[in-house]
Amino acid sequence: MTTLYYAPGACSLAPHIVLEWIGAPYEAVKVAFGSKELLAVNPAGAVPTLRESDGWLLTQAGAILDYLAQKHPEAGLSGGNSLRDKAEAHRWSSFFTSDMHAAFWPIFSPHRYTTDADAAAKQAVVTAGHALVRKQLGLLDAHMTGRDWVLGDRSVIDTYAFPMLRWAIKLLPGGLDGYPNVQALHDRIAVDPAVQKVLAIETGA
Numbered sequence: 001m002t003t004l005y006y007a008p009g010a011c012s013l014a015p016h017i018v019l020e021w022i023g024a025p026y027e028a029v030k031v032a033f034g035s036k037e038l039l040a041v042n043p044a045g046a047v048p049t050l051r052e053s054d055g056w057l058l059t060q061a062g063a064i065l066d067y068l069a070q071k072h073p074e075a076g077l078s079g080g081n082s083l084r085d086k087a088e089a090h091r092w093s094s095f096f097t098s099d100m101h102a103a104f105w106p107i108f109s110p111h112r113y114t115t116d117a118d119a120a121a122k123q124a125v126v127t128a129g130h131a132l133v134r135k136q137l138g139l140l141d142a143h144m145t146g147r148d149w150v151l152g153d154r155s156v157i158d159t160y161a162f163p164m165l166r167w168a169i170k171l172l173p174g175g176l177d178g179y180p181n182v183q184a185l186h187d188r189i190a191v192d193p194a195v196q197k198v199l200a201i202e203t204g205a
C-alpha cells in the first residue's frame, strides 16, 4: 500500500488530497518535522514523503504530485498529455515549489534568515516574507483571471496551491484581500468533500 508521511496543514496536504481523489487504498502517517520516524524515511526531516509497499521512497512535493498523477491516469489529475500541457504542469509545479513555498520560509522560520537574535530583526525578516508572498499571490491572481483551475482542468497543481493559500489566509496581514481570483480558487478547492475529509483527518476534527 502507498504510505504518505504528513504534518497537519503542511504542504503534504496536497498529496493527501490527491490520494483521496484517486480513491485507491493508502495509509497516512502523521509525523513531526525532524522526528526520528520522519528522518528514517527522509534525511531532510521534511514532509511530504511517500513510501511504496516495496520500500521505495519519494520526497519533494512536486515530484510526488506528478508521480501520483502519472501512476493513476484514470483519475485525470495530470493537467493533460500534450507537450505544452506537460510544460504548463511543470511550470506551475516549479512556481509553487520555488517561488510560492519558498516565499513563506522567512515567515515560518525567520531565525534561518538572520543571525541577529534580536526580535526586531526577526520581525523584519517576517515582513520581508510577507512582501515576497504578496508578489507570488499577485502573479497567481493575474493567471487565474477567467480560470477555474490553475491548469485547464482540475489537477494536482490545484492541491499544491491549497495549503499555501491557507497559510496566506492565516499568516498574511489582510489574508487574500486584494486577490479575488486566488480567494475563489481557495474556496473552490475548500468545498470539495474529499478536501473536507482530509482536513478533518489532519486536524483531528
Ligand SMILES: N[C@@H](CCC(=O)N[C@@H](CS)C(=O)NCC(=O)O)C(=O)O
Binding pocket: 010, 011, 012, 033, 034, 045, 046, 047, 048, 059, 060, 061, 062, 097
Ligand atoms: N522542497 C521540499 C520542501 C519540503 C518542506 O520544507 N516541507 C515543510 C512542510 S510544508 C517541512 O517539512 N518543514 C520542516 C522543516 O523545515 O524543518 C518539498 O517541496 O517537498
